[in-house]
Structure formats: C-alpha cells, structure tokens
Amino acid sequence: MKNKEAYHLANPTWCRGCGLFGIFDALKRTAASLDLEPEHMAIVTGIGCHGRLNNYFEAYGFHGLHGRTMPLATGIKVANPRLHVLAVSGDGDAYSIGLGHFVHALRKNISLTYIVVNNRIYALTQGQASPTTSFGMVTISTPFGSKDFPINGPALALAAGGTFIGRGFSGAVAPLAALMEKAMRHKGFALVEVLSPCVTHNRVNTYEWYRNNIFAVENEPGYDPKDKNKAWEALQHPEKMATGLIFEEEKPTFEELVLADKEKPIAFNDLAVDRPSLEKIIEKFR
Amino acid sequence: MIKDLSVMIGGKAGDGVLFTGNVLARLLKRHGWEVATYRDFPSNIRGEATSYTIRASQDKIYGLSDQVDILLAFDCDAIMTHVPHMARRGIVFCDGEEALRLPPDHSRGKTFHKVPLRSMAREQFSREIFKNMIALGALSYILDLNCSLLEQIISEMFLKRKGEEVVKKNIQAVASGYAKAKEITAEKERHPLMKGEDGDCLLLSGDEAIAFGALAGGCRFFAAYPICPASEIAQWLARYLPQFNGVVVQTEDELAALNMAIGAGFAGARAMTATSGPGASLMMEAFSLAGMAEVPVVVAHVQRMGPSTGIPTKTQQGDILQWIFGSHGEFPRIVLAPGTAGECFDLTVHALNLAEMYQCPVVVLTELDMGQNFRTTKKFDLGEIKIERGKLLSQDDLLRMKNFKRYEFTADGISPRSLPFFKNGIHLVESLEHNEEGYRDEEPLNRIRMMEKRMRKLKKAAPDLVPSHLWGDRKSRIGFIGCGSTLGATLEAMDELKERKVPSKFLQLRTLWPFPTAEVKRFLTGCEEVFVVENNYSGQVATLIKSQVNPCAQLRNILNYSTRAFTPKQIVNPVLKVCR
Numbered sequence: 001m002k003n004k005e006a007y008h009l010a011n012p013t014w015c016r017g018c019g020l021f022g023i024f025d026a027l028k029r030t031a032a033s034l035d036l037e038p039e040h041m042a043i044v045t046g047i048g049c050h051g052r053l054n055n056y057f058e059a060y061g062f063h064g065l066h067g068r069t070m071p072l073a074t075g076i077k078v079a080n081p082r083l084h085v086l087a088v089s090g091d092g093d094a095y096s097i098g099l100g101h102f103v104h105a106l107r108k109n110i111s112l113t114y115i116v117v118n119n120r121i122y123a124l125t126q127g128q129a130s131p132t133t134s135f136g137m138v139t140i141s142t143p144f145g146s147k148d149f150p151i152n153g154p155a156l157a158l159a160a161g162g163t164f165i166g167r168g169f170s171g172a173v174a175p176l177a178a179l180m181e182k183a184m185r186h187k188g189f190a191l192v193e194v195l196s197p198c199v200t201h202n203r204v205n206t207y208e209w210y211r212n213n214i215f216a217v218e219n220e221p222g223y224d225p226k227d228k229n230k231a232w233e234a235l236q237h238p239e240k241m242a243t244g245l246i247f248e249e250e251k252p253t254f255e256e257l258v259l260a261d262k263e264k265p266i267a268f269n270d271l272a273v274d275r276p277s278l279e280k281i282i283e284k285f286r
Numbered sequence: 287m288i289k290d291l292s293v294m295i296g297g298k299a300g301d302g303v304l305f306t307g308n309v310l311a312r313l314l315k316r317h318g319w320e321v322a323t324y325r326d327f328p329s330n331i332r333g334e335a336t337s338y339t340i341r342a343s344q345d346k347i348y349g350l351s352d353q354v355d356i357l358l359a360f361d362c363d364a365i366m367t368h369v370p371h372m373a374r375r376g377i378v379f380c381d382g383e384e385a386l387r388l389p390p391d392h393s394r395g396k397t398f399h400k401v402p403l404r405s406m407a408r409e410q411f412s413r414e415i416f417k418n419m420i421a422l423g424a425l426s427y428i429l430d431l432n433c434s435l436l437e438q439i440i441s442e443m444f445l446k447r448k449g450e451e452v453v454k455k456n457i458q459a460v461a462s463g464y465a466k467a468k469e470i471t472a473e474k475e476r477h478p479l480m481k482g483e484d485g486d487c488l489l490l491s492g493d494e495a496i497a498f499g500a501l502a503g504g505c506r507f508f509a510a511y512p513i514c515p516a517s518e519i520a521q522w523l524a525r526y527l528p529q530f531n532g533v534v535v536q537t538e539d540e541l542a543a544l545n546m547a548i549g550a551g552f553a554g555a556r557a558m559t560a561t562s563g564p565g566a567s568l569m570m571e572a573f574s575l576a577g578m579a580e581v582p583v584v585v586a587h588v589q590r591m592g593p594s595t596g597i598p599t600k601t602q603q604g605d606i607l608q609w610i611f612g613s614h615g616e617f618p619r620i621v622l623a624p625g626t627a628g629e630c631f632d633l634t635v636h637a638l639n640l641a642e643m644y645q646c647p648v649v650v651l652t653e654l655d656m657g658q659n660f661r662t663t664k665k666f667d668l669g670e671i672k673i674e675r676g677k678l679l680s681q682d683d684l685l686r687m688k689n690f691k692r693y694e695f696t697a698d699g700i701s702p703r704s705l706p707f708f709k710n711g712i713h714l715v716e717s718l719e720h721n722e723e724g725y726r727d728e729e730p731l732n733r734i735r736m737m738e739k740r741m742r743k744l745k746k747a748a749p750d751l752v753p754s755h756l757w758g759d760r761k762s763r764i765g766f767i768g769c770g771s772t773l774g775a776t777l778e779a780m781d782e783l784k785e786r787k788v789p790s791k792f793l794q795l796r797t798l799w800p801f802p803t804a805e806v807k808r809f810l811t812g813c814e815e816v817f818v819v820e821n822n823y824s825g826q827v828a829t830l831i832k833s834q835v836n837p838c839a840q841l842r843n844i845l846n847y848s849t850r851a852f853t854p855k856q857i858v859n860p861v862l863k864v865c866r
Contacts, residue, residue: 037709038712039706039707039708039709039710039711039712040707042553042706044549052726054714054716055714055725055726058712059712060706060707060712060713060714061713061714061715061716061724062549062552062579062714062715063714063715063716063717063718064545064548064575064579064717065545065571065572065575065717068541068542068545068571068572068575070542071509071537071541071542071543071545071546071549072545072546072548072549072552073549074535074542074546074549075507075509075545075546075547075548075549075550075551075552075553075555075557076549076550076552076553076706078507078533078535078546078550079507079549079550079553079554079555079557080553080554080555080705080706080707082707083553083706083707100538100539100541100542101538101541101542103538104537104538104542258533258535259531259533260528260529260530260531260532260533261531264531265553265554265707266506266507266531266532266533266550266553266554266555267550267553267554267555267705267706267707268554268705269504269506269530269531269532269555271504271506271556271673271675272673273502273504273668273671273673274530275668275669277529277530278498278501278502278668279668281498281501281526282488282498282665282666282668285488285489285490285494285498286316286484286488286489
C-alpha cells in the first residue's frame with residue numbers, strides 16, 4: 001500500500017472548512033489503499049470549486065468544460081480501459097448543464113467513478129441557486145426563494161439503471177474513503193454523491209445540518225444494497241438523506257461490450273496501414 | 287454515339303428510387319463509364335416526390351449536367367414535373383396514359399415507352415416493388431446494356447441480406463422488363479451505349495470516402511450523433527472499425543460527441559466525429575476546448591441547408607465561416623474542403639495527421655451533394671499514406687526527459703505531448719488559461735506568451751497544408767474561385783465557356799483556413815474578372831477572401847441557395863452576361 005501523500009501535489013486553496021478538503025483526503029486514502037500508480041489515474045473535472053482538484057492531486061488530469069465531464073471521461077476510458085478514470089463534478093455540472101450526459105453514462109454502465117460534490121449552491125460564481133438547492137431557499141439568484149424543486153441525483157441514477165449508487169458526507173472522511181474504494185473496485189459506472197458543505201455561500205446546509213439530516217443505510221436493520229426496492233425506499237426517505245452504499249448490481253460494462261481487443265487499448269494501437277485488409281474493403285466500392 | 291447521358295428515376299419516397307438508382311449507377315460504371323449521381327429527396331420516409339439522377343459520361347465528370355435524357359417515371363407526378371425540363375429528344379418510360387395529359391409543347395420530340403411497371407410487377411411477382419428491376423430491364427434493352435452485369439450487381443446487393451430466392455426473382459424481373467421493351471419498341475428506338483472496361487475505378491459517396499479515409503488514416507475512435515447527411519460516415523465505420531481494434535460510439539448528442547472524441551484524443555487515440563447543421567452548432571463549445579487544451583481531433587462536417595433545421599436533405603455551403611471564425615475565444619484551427627470523392631479520402635487522412643502535428647482541431651468540410659451522392663473515382667493509393675504523429679512522446683522518451691511540460695513554450699509553438707499511463711509524463715490538460723505545466727495562470731505576461739504560442743503553431747504550417755488546385759487555362763483573364771462540390775458544375779461551365787471562346791481558369795480552394803492568402807493573391811492578379819461560385823446566400827467564400835486579401839480585386843458572386851446543387855448553366859449564364 002502506498003502512502004496517501006504520494007498523491008499530494010499541492011495544498012488546496014479552497015475556503016477554510018470547505019467540504020472539498022474531506023473529499024480530497026478521502027480520494028488520496030482511496031488511491032493509496034488501492035495502491036494505484038498516479039500515472040495510471042486520469043481525473044476529469046468540470047467547472048466549479050471542485051475543478052481545482054487537478055491542481056492538488058497527482059495524476060493525469062483534464063479540467064474540461066462545464067457539464068461535460070461524462071463524455072470526456074467516457075472517451076478516455078474507451079480509448080484506454082487500463083486507466084482508472086475518475087470524474088469529479090459539482091451539482092451544477094452533474095445535475096444541471098450536464099444532466100443529459102449523466103443519464104447516458106449511467107445507461108452505458110461504463111467503468112468510471114463519478115464523484116458528484118453536492119453543496120446545494122453555485123459556489124464558484126458567488127452563490128446562485130443550483131439544481132439541488134432546497135425549495136424556497138433564498139440565494140443571490142433567487143431573492144424571493146427558489147421556485148424549483150431540487151433534484152435527487154442518486155434516485156435519478158437508480159431510475160436510469162445505475163449499477164453502483166453511493167452517497168457520502170465530506171464531514172465523515174473514513175466512511176467516505178471506504179465508499180470510494182468500493183466504487184473504484186466496482187465493475188461499471190459508480191456514482192458517489194458527496195454531501196459537501198459550502199462554508200461561504202451556503203449557511204443553511206452546514207456540517208451540523210447534514211449530520212442531523214443523514215442516516216447510514218448500513219445501520220438500517222436488514223438493509224441489502226442488492227435490493228432495488230429497498231434502495232428506492234431509502235432514497236425516498238421523507239426526512240433524511242440516505243448515505244453509504246445504497247445500491248449495487250452487476251451488468252456488462254460498455255467497454256467490455258464495445259472493445260474488440262480487451263488487452264490492447266485503442267490509445268496504443270499501432271497505426272501502420274494494414275494494406276491487405278484495406279484492399280479487401282476497397283473492393284466493396286467496385 | 288452517346289457520350290453523356292443522364293437518367294432520372296422519379297417516384298415517391300418509399301418507391302425504392304434510391305436503391306434502383308444505386309443499381310443503375312453501378313451498372314453504368316461497370317460498363318466503363320464515369321458516373322455521378324444526384325439525389326433529390328424530401329426529408330421523410332414515405333409519400334413525397336423523390337427523384338434520383340444518374341449521369342454517365344465518357345469524360346471525367348464530378349456532377350450533374352443541365353438536362354435529363356431519360357426518365358424512368360414511377361408515377362404521373364414524376365412525368366408532369368420532370369418532362370418539361372428534359373432534353374428535347376428525351377426518352378420517357380411511363381406506366382400508361384399519363385403522357386397524354388402533358389401539353390403538346392412538352393411532349394413534342396420525346397419518345398414515350400409505355401411499360402406498365404406496377405401492373406407487371408403485381409401480376410408476375412405479386413409485389414409492386416419488382417417494378418424497379420422491370421424498369422432497369424427495359425432500360426437495359428433500350429441502351430443495350432449487358433444484362434449479366436446487371437444480374438451480378440443484383441446478386442451482390444441482395445444475396446447476403448435477402449437470400450437466393452429474392453435474387454432469382456429480381457433477375458426474372460429484369461428479364462421481363464427487357465422482353466417487354468423489346469416487344470413494344472422498334473430497333474431504331476434503341477441507343478446502344480459504348481461498352482468499355484471497368485478500369486481501376488471505385489464508385490462511392492463522399493461520406494464513404496471520408497469514412498474509408500478515417501479508417502486508413504488511423505482513426506480508431508469515432509463518436510457521433512446521427513444527423514442527415516453525415517450519419518453514413520458513422521454507420522460505415524461502425525461496420526469496419528472493430529476489425530481494426532477501433533470503436534464507434536453513438537452519443538446522446540453532439541456536445542457529447544466532440545467532447546468524447548477529445549477525451550479519446552487526449553488518451554492517445556486518433557479520434558474523430560462527424561455532423562451537420564444544428565449538430566455543428568452544438569459542437570462549437572467543445573471546438574474551442576480542443577483549441578485551448580491542444581488536443582488533436584477531427585470533425586467532418588457535411589453541410590446541409592439551414593438555417594436551423596432548414597431542409598435536412600438539401601445541399602448548401604452555409605457553414606463555412608462558422609468553422610473558421612466560430613466558437614468563443616481565438617484559437618488555431620484548420621479547415622479543409624475536399625472537392626471530389628478522391629479528395630474526401632485524401633484530405634481525411636491528411637486531417638488526422640495535421641491534428642496530431644499541430645495539436646489542434648481540424649475540420650473536413652463537405653456538403654450533402656458531395657456526402658450522399660456517388661462518383662467514380664480513381665482507386666485510392668494506399669501506398670501513399672503516411673501516419674505522422676507529430677511531437678508525440680513515447681514512454682522511453684519520457685523516461686529520458688527531465689521536467690516534462692505539456693505546454694512548453696517552443697519556437698514553433700508546438701509542445702511535446704505525453705499520454706496518460708506513461709510514467710514521467712503526468713500533466714494537466716486545462717481549459718482555463720494555463721502556464722507551461724498546465725496549471726491555471728492569470729498573469730498577463732503568461733497569457734500573452736501562451737496565446738502567442740498557440741497561435742504561432744499555424745504560422746508556418748503552409749507547407750503541410752493542402753495547396754489550392756488551379757484548373758483550366760492559366761493565361762485566361764477570367765477566373766473562378768470556389769470550394770467543395772461546386773467543382774463539378776464549375777469545370778463543366780468552363781468547358782462550355784471555352785467552346786464559346788471565353789476561356790477561363792478556376793482556383794479550387796482546398797485549405798480554407800489558415801487562409802491561403804499568397805495563392806489567392808497571385809490568382810487574383812492574373813484575372814480581369816473573378817467569379818466566386820458558392821452554394822449560399824451571402825457569399826461566404828467571397829467574404830473570407832475579402833477579409834484576408836487587402837486590397838482585393840472586385841469579386842462577383844455566383845450564388846445558389848436554392849434546394850438544388852449548381853448546374854453548369856447557372857454558372858455559364860452570369861459569366862456570359864459580364865464577359866461577352
């Protein structure tokens with residue numbers, strides 16, 4: 001096992017107390033416990049405070065466009081399935097501008113670990129309402145309270161055919177790291193939504209608020225993450241948000257299904273012109 | 287002796303017009319003729335009028351002629367619509383009495399062969415669809431075509447998908463049409479076509495040529511969302527890429543398509559996408575990302591009629607400036623415009639090389655007329671293909687290096703590139719402005735240096751780009767400028783003008799960006815009159831020239847924004863007006 005500091009590239013400059021510190025720490029612990037070589041990891045980030053992660057974590061990184069982490073990460077994974085591809089998004093990235101991509105990545109069951117940092121606000125742009133902002137919450141973009149009902153990302157993922165659905169809390173790093181480790185070991189698409197307080201722009205959903213509003217599914221008697229009905233029930237809990245490994249099942253993965261040669265990544269194909277095969281195909285144009 | 291012949295098949299969508307035309311095109315090609323097709327289809331599956339023109343010539347052709355010589359009409363509408371515009375001594379195959387309803391000045395001079403296609407098909411084969419091969423049988427009699435070639439083509443096209451029984455019945459339908467034509471026509475009504483050797487030629491569409499070019503040029507990752515008229519590229523590759531350890535991903539939209547290709551390009555695959563119309567607009571966002579991130583990627587854009595959803599099945603060149611000046615911010619991009627099916631192949635291979643050499647997005651810009659219509663073309667020379675990967679580092683290179691910087695400032699602006707998984711090459715690809723290491727950097731000096739580094743990449747690219755092609759009489763003082771599929775009509779217009787003692791030359795632009803300023807300047811100084819031929823309303827190529835050549839000679843626009851591709855006359859007439 002590696003030391004988690006092997007992945008520590010620089011000290012983050014997020015606001016003191018930001019939930020992203022817990023996520024950063026959990027990610028380092030996960031990579032260390034899986035003994036991953038930094039060059040075998042590719043981390044794709046979107047636009048938001050989380051997007052700085054690439055500046056702090058030692059791995060190949062791609063800081064792309066707002067909302068487009070899923071297609072970027074899919075392209076990378078299909079081109080080189082040997083890479084451990086992580087995508088990190090905010091709630092705006094994943095559930096608003098990139099929502100279409102999110103649903104389709106779930107549907108593909110491509111082996112990506114998707115960490116959605118949900119702080120229920122647009123923090124980088126100074127605090128506008130996000131798709132997970134509570135109904136009625138006053139923000140700089142909703143002076144009379146948000147009129148939109150929030151999106152429940154994990155429930156949406158379950159409905160869309162997600163094969164690994166987990167939710168963690170950045171205030172509880174050890175269980176979060178354990179969940180991330182399971183997610184990275186999962187064959188197929190793994191969603192880990194992380195409830196993550198924004199200490200600057202969201203004074204409602206604080207660490208304390210989260211602690212009072214979450215419950216861990218593994219503490220529920222008889223809970224079985226293989227049971228889809230139980231998972232649905234947990235995600236529809238009227239008062240509290242379920243955390244932990246909520247649902248997991250096995251399904252063929254996209255890369256298994258589409259790649260002709262599993263051993264040889266497309267990215268490292270020899271591109272020399274295979275004349276005999278091409279000449280044969282040309283004959284179809286006669 | 288007939289040297290040039292246009293056959294139109296007219297009917298309703300769902301009649302099998304396209305299939306029938308494809309069989310005929312192949313048949314004429316196998317007789318050693320040059321072939322060019324033109325489909326005029328509505329954008330729905332069934333019910334509306336469609337026509338498909340197959341032109342064959344003893345000369346090299348790249349498009350339609352001005353007139354239709356033979357019409358195979360599947361219904362009355364086709365007759366009423368197309369007979370008035372036919373050649374004066376045209377031949378019409380029709381079902382029955384509809385010809386009598388034509389005004390005499392439209393039917394005068396033409397020959398009508400009454401072959402009751404539908405009823406013959408119903409009676410003999412109990413399905414109307416057999417009318418198609420009955421019609422081709424009848425045509426084969428009139429033109430004295432080799433029926434065994436036709437039978438061979440039918441079995442090539444049907445055997446795998448539909449089985450022996452269907453092949454047999456279709457061959458019988460051909461014989462039946464042939465016999466019927468023999469029965470109802472006089473020997474002098476036959477026009478035997480010259481038969482030659484089917485040389486070392488191919489018959490394919492621009493879309494197929496792009497797809498094959500992608501395959502040969504090493505594209506192994508293709509992501510796209512279906513859209514007319516670019517879908518054929520992805521569909522073709524979906525069939526062949528797996529055997530080359532490649533993959534086609536059908537994405538949820540065009541935003542995903544280009545982003546996914548960029549992801550694969552970053553990982554090291556030669557990656558590509560294709561689109562048209564609204565899809566291109568969606569790609570504008572990621573186009574800029576590829577420019578900033580310096581990730582190699584190729585976009586094939588088969589232009590269709592806009593704005594908006596427009597007319598998805600009609601050709602146009604309305605998106606040229608979008609790729610040259612479009613998207614947010616400024617970044618280097620290369621835009622190539624093939625004018626023939628052969629160039630669709632060559633330029634796609636080349637685009638994949640350029641994307642890696644210059645680490646920027648490269649666009650292969652064609653049009654529906656090129657993409658979906660078939661042309662005979664010389665067999666592609668696979669021996670000529672070279673795969674150039676530019677400054678791509680290997681694992682060994684990286685292990686020998688100290689302090690690899692992905693966006694290193696270099697004299698030519700191009701920085702060495704490593705791939706994920708390589709040791710010692712870890713880096714961040716950043717959509718924010720960044721420093722040499724790839725980390726966000728907002729310092730003014732860094733910004734200026736980084737901007738100049740990116741833009742510098744194409745400053746000396748000219749020798750690697752595709753030069754413009756000069757056609758015609760170099761000494762003449764009348765010049766045409768154009769790009770893409772308007773080439774065919776332009777060249778034929780030049781032939782006609784020459785016959786009328788108005789010699790001309792034509793500068794076919796094949797790289798639209800970076801703009802070939804020196805070539806165009808040189809061409810303009812040798813002309814007294816310059817006509818820019820374009821399939822759009824506002825004259826986008828002319829606008830481009832004027833923006834890059836200063837001072838610029840007077841440019842006259844020859845524009846066509848109708849639903850049909852240019853015919854030679856549409857180019858000849860405006861020139862004669864000016865140059866008589």
